[in-house]
Amino acid sequence: MQSVLHKLFCRCPPKLENHRLHRKLEFKNRLRKLVNVQHAAFLKNEGIETSPDEQLPRYHPDFDLDAVDDIIPAKLPEMPKSDVGQSETMREYLKTVPDSSDTLPDKIKMVIKELRSPEKKVAVVADKCIPLSPKKYVETKNTSKSSLLE
Structure with a gap:
């Protein structure tokens, strides 16, 4: 019984911090944008005209999602270096502020x-x-x- 309950609770995805959730959504939007650009190029090759402001509810049936170009690998940004002079706690900060x-x-x-x-x-x-x-x-x-x- 405990293992079944444990499996049910473990199915929930872990909650992300705000900055990680933002990065996840940004990644999804950029992937979607890449696919939309390639879909627009496919429609242009097929001779189907669409306005750039028009949002299609779904992709063309002949458009192969697996044929979309791979993401170009890029170097990850470096981790920010901690400032030596920056206080870590409020008490340390208040000691540096003049009375x-x-x-x-x-x-x-x-x-x-x-x-x-x-x-x-x-x-x-x-x-x-x-x-x-x-x-x-x-x-x-x-x-x-x-x-x-x-």
Whole structure:
């Protein structure tokens, strides 16, 4: 039973990464284009006229697909060489980038310093004091509501 299930799951083709899928589709399109060019030459030799924009639904019955010219072999492109100076991780990249905190306005620097401090203070927004601690925020929210029965 397991071997049958294993065979069923193995029939599925492996999923390709985006760049490999793109290469596969490009290869198919170039093969199709090569066959279409040779088919157009065959139709011209037979005396059948077609417009270049016309897409035929199928090939001529007398057109032999096995007689299509072979693909001209070409040298594969070389693998890109990795850049020595290029960072591999985000942490390495951030170490190379200059610190931009000097360009921030003073108010923003002050807020960042308050948020980083272990003591959670109160932020004043629109003339309301809002505690920065989540527990204190929930407490102030719950106490400010009054019920209809009071």
